[in-house]
Amino acid sequence: xxxxxxxxxxxxxxxxxxxxxxxxxxxxxxxxxxxxxxxxxxxxxxxxxxxxxxxxxxxxxxxxxxxxxxxxxxxxxxxxxxxxxxxxxxxxxxxxxxxxxxxxxxxxxxx
Amino acid sequence: xxxxxxxxxxxxxxxxxxxxxxxxxxxxxxxxxxxxxxxxxxxxxxxxxxxxxxxxxxxxxxxxxxxxxxxxxxxxxxxxxxxxxxxxxxxxxxxxxxxxxxxxxxxxxxxxxxxx
Numbered sequence: 001x002x003x004x005x006x007x008x009x010x011x012x013x014x015x016x017x018x019x020x021x022x023x024x025x026x027x028x029x030x031x032x033x034x035x036x037x038x039x040x041x042x043x044x045x046x047x048x049x050x051x052x053x054x055x056x057x058x059x060x061x062x063x064x065x066x067x068x069x070x071x072x073x074x075x076x077x078x079x080x081x082x083x084x085x086x087x088x089x090x091x092x093x094x095x096x097x098x099x100x101x102x103x104x105x106x107x108x109x110x111x
Numbered sequence: 112x113x114x115x116x117x118x119x120x121x122x123x124x125x126x127x128x129x130x131x132x133x134x135x136x137x138x139x140x141x142x143x144x145x146x147x148x149x150x151x152x153x154x155x156x157x158x159x160x161x162x163x164x165x166x167x168x169x170x171x172x173x174x175x176x177x178x179x180x181x182x183x184x185x186x187x188x189x190x191x192x193x194x195x196x197x198x199x200x201x202x203x204x205x206x207x208x209x210x211x212x213x214x215x216x217x218x219x220x221x222x223x224x225x226x227x
Contacts, residue, residue, distance in 0.1 A: 046215035101155070
């Protein structure tokens with residue numbers, strides 16, 4: 001599995017875009033980048049994933065650098081409900097899906 | 112679609128006692144995971160099943176923890192005997208059989224274990 005590095009915490013003003021970076025310099029060619037978040041006292045929730053191309057869904061956008069060594073999760077208009085710990089994960093080694101979490105980034109959305 | 116179900120939600124036991132957690136994954140999901148999440152840390156993978164076979168249990172403390180997934184559906188995780196440091200939230204997750212394709216994992220609400 002790829003080792004990922006994220007800042008431990010970030011603040012974002014409500015209504016502004018939240019840009020959460022992740023470094024995954026050891027990611028291999030067939031490993032996807034996944035983002036999950038965990039709101040207090042709940043199980044982690046899937047947000048988005050990608051391999052090479054940028055991806056967008058109803059929750060967020062994922063920008064992956066061309067060399068695939070880093071990515072950025074973008075929440076376009078952060079709300080107070082987006083306050084959570086966000087995990088960047090490199091997965092799918094060995095021919096099967098593997099989801100291994102690091103320490104994540106605690107995002108605090110400020111009113 | 113029903114989510115991943117776990118029970119109980121909370122459990123308090125004394126050290127050296129035994130405890131079991133139950134997980135019912137989303138119907139049709141072949142992959143099932145058990146995680147341990149200690150307060151302030153990210154979830155740590157304990158064991159991963161593909162159908163009823165174990166594909167990764169490298170971080171499972173096998174002297175006290177055991178898990179099974181009979182018939183490739185429900186799963187139980189047992190701790191015997193429990194230690195104080197086992198106090199944590201135990202999360203179950205499931206995902207579709209993926210092979211080399213991508214798939215997301217769905218998590219249950221977890222069981223909060225307190226060992227006193």
